[in-house]
Amino acid sequence: MTSDSHYDLVVIGAGIIGLATAYTARQRGLRVAVIERHAQCVGASVRNFGFVTVTGQRRGEHWRRALRTRDVWQRIAPQAGIDVIHQGLYVLARRPQAMDVFEAFLRTEMGEGCRLLSVSEAARDLPVLQAGLGVLHSPHERRVESRDAIPRLSRWLAESLGVDFRWNTPVLGISLPQVHTSKGVIHAAHCVVCPGHELDALFPEVIAQAGIRLCTLQMMRVRPAQPVRLPGSIMSDLSLVRYEGYADLPEAAPLKALLQTEQAAHLRDGVHLIAVQSADGSLVVGDSHVYGDAEAPFGRSDIDELITDELHRVLRLPGACITERWTGTYASAGDVVYKARPAPGVAVGIVTGGTGASTSFAFAEELVDLALG
Ligand SMILES: Cc1cc2nc3c(=O)[nH]c(=O)nc-3n(C[C@H](O)[C@H](O)[C@H](O)COP(=O)(O)OP(=O)(O)OC[C@H]3O[C@@H](n4cnc5c(N)ncnc54)[C@H](O)[C@@H]3O)c2cc1C
Structure with a gap:
C-alpha cells in the first residue's frame, strides 16, 4: 500500500453495511475504498438467511428503510450477477390468536399488498405446508444466497463501479485525513465505520454508549428427502411475537401469553422459524437468539432441536436431514440502528435490530449523509 492512497470516503468493514455504504458513495460520485480486516467477508453478512424482509419490520422509519433497501437489491442484483432465489413470504397461523394478529x-x-390466504389456497402454492388456520402472504420479500451474493457484490463494486478493496487490513485508528491500518496510512476526506459486532477496535468509548449486547444465532441447512419447492420464505406463529411490525400491535399480546405457556422453551432461547430455499433445493433454517456480553462460543443441540421442532410443525418434510450447522453473531440494542459522528467527517453505523440485509441500502444513505454533513 502506498502512502499516497487518497479517497473521498473510506469505508471500514466489508459486510453488507460497508458494501451498501460504498455503493451509495460511488452513486454520489465519490472516490471510495473499502478496508476489511479479513481476506473476505466472514461475518453476519454471509451467515444470514439472505432474507430481505419488509413485512414485520418495526413500524415507521425502519419499515420504510426495508422497502427502500428491497428496491435497491431488486435493481442491482441483476447487474451484480446475484440471483433472487424466491420472492414473498408465507406466515402460517396455527392459533386463532395468530389470525387476530394477521387481521x-x-x-x-x-x-x-399483503393478504390472507385460506389454508387450501396456500396449499396450492405450498403443498408441504402443515395444517393451520390461515396464511399471511406478503409479496414484498426477496431472498439471496448471502454466501454467494456478498462476494459477488464486492466484485461488482470493484470491477464495475471502481471501488478499491483492501483485504487482510485491520484499521487501527482514524484521525482524518489519516486512516491508520496494519499496512500503512490511507488518506481520506471522510470515513464510515461499519464494524458489525466488533465493538472494541474503533471508537469503543463512543460505541459503548449504545448499550449494545451480542446476540448469537444458530442456523442449519436442511436437505429434504423428496424435492420440495418453496415459492417464498416461511415463518410461523413464533415470528409474530419476535418481529416488531407484528409484535408491537396490541393484538399480539394474547398470542404472546399463549406461547409463553405452549412454547416456553422456544421463547426462552428466542427460537422462531425462518425457512428459505437455496438453488439446489436445500433449505436454510433457523433461528435462535442468545444474548450476552460476548459471542456464545458453543452451539447447543437442544436449541437445534427446538428449531427443527418448529420446522416440522410448519412444513411436512419426512426424512429431511441436517447437512450443515453454523452460528452467527450480531450487535443488538433496544433501537434498531445505531449511528454516531465521533469526529468531523467520520460516521459509525451498526444495524442493531438483526436486520442488516433488509435495511442496509437505506441505512447506508443515512451514514454517507452523516459523514459528509
Ligand atoms: C445468523 C444470522 C442470520 C441473520 N439473518 C438475517 C436475514 O435473513 N435478514 C436480515 O436482514 N438480517 C439478518 N441478520 C442480520 C444481518 O446479517 C446483519 O445485520 C448484517 O449482516 C450486519 O452487517 P455488517 O456489515 O454491519 O456486519 P458484518 O457482516 O459483521 O461485517 C462487519 C465487517 O467489519 C469488519 N471490521 C470490523 N472492524 C474492523 C477494523 N477495525 N478493520 C477492518 N475491518 C473491520 C469485520 O471484519 C467484518 O467483516 C442475520 C444475522 C445473523 C447473525
Whole structure:
C-alpha cells in the first residue's frame, strides 16, 4: 500500500453495511475504498438467511428503510450477477390468536399488498405446508444466497463501479485525513465505520454508549428427502411475537401469553422459524437468539432441536436431514440502528435490530449523509 492512497470516503468493514455504504458513495460520485480486516467477508453478512424482509419490520422509519433497501437489491442484483432465489413470504397461523394478529396487521399501512390466504389456497402454492388456520402472504420479500451474493457484490463494486478493496487490513485508528491500518496510512476526506459486532477496535468509548449486547444465532441447512419447492420464505406463529411490525400491535399480546405457556422453551432461547430455499433445493433454517456480553462460543443441540421442532410443525418434510450447522453473531440494542459522528467527517453505523440485509441500502444513505454533513 502506498502512502499516497487518497479517497473521498473510506469505508471500514466489508459486510453488507460497508458494501451498501460504498455503493451509495460511488452513486454520489465519490472516490471510495473499502478496508476489511479479513481476506473476505466472514461475518453476519454471509451467515444470514439472505432474507430481505419488509413485512414485520418495526413500524415507521425502519419499515420504510426495508422497502427502500428491497428496491435497491431488486435493481442491482441483476447487474451484480446475484440471483433472487424466491420472492414473498408465507406466515402460517396455527392459533386463532395468530389470525387476530394477521387481521390487525392487514389493517395497518404495513399490510398494503399483503393478504390472507385460506389454508387450501396456500396449499396450492405450498403443498408441504402443515395444517393451520390461515396464511399471511406478503409479496414484498426477496431472498439471496448471502454466501454467494456478498462476494459477488464486492466484485461488482470493484470491477464495475471502481471501488478499491483492501483485504487482510485491520484499521487501527482514524484521525482524518489519516486512516491508520496494519499496512500503512490511507488518506481520506471522510470515513464510515461499519464494524458489525466488533465493538472494541474503533471508537469503543463512543460505541459503548449504545448499550449494545451480542446476540448469537444458530442456523442449519436442511436437505429434504423428496424435492420440495418453496415459492417464498416461511415463518410461523413464533415470528409474530419476535418481529416488531407484528409484535408491537396490541393484538399480539394474547398470542404472546399463549406461547409463553405452549412454547416456553422456544421463547426462552428466542427460537422462531425462518425457512428459505437455496438453488439446489436445500433449505436454510433457523433461528435462535442468545444474548450476552460476548459471542456464545458453543452451539447447543437442544436449541437445534427446538428449531427443527418448529420446522416440522410448519412444513411436512419426512426424512429431511441436517447437512450443515453454523452460528452467527450480531450487535443488538433496544433501537434498531445505531449511528454516531465521533469526529468531523467520520460516521459509525451498526444495524442493531438483526436486520442488516433488509435495511442496509437505506441505512447506508443515512451514514454517507452523516459523514459528509
Ligand atoms: C445468523 C444470522 C442470520 C441473520 N439473518 C438475517 C436475514 O435473513 N435478514 C436480515 O436482514 N438480517 C439478518 N441478520 C442480520 C444481518 O446479517 C446483519 O445485520 C448484517 O449482516 C450486519 O452487517 P455488517 O456489515 O454491519 O456486519 P458484518 O457482516 O459483521 O461485517 C462487519 C465487517 O467489519 C469488519 N471490521 C470490523 N472492524 C474492523 C477494523 N477495525 N478493520 C477492518 N475491518 C473491520 C469485520 O471484519 C467484518 O467483516 C442475520 C444475522 C445473523 C447473525
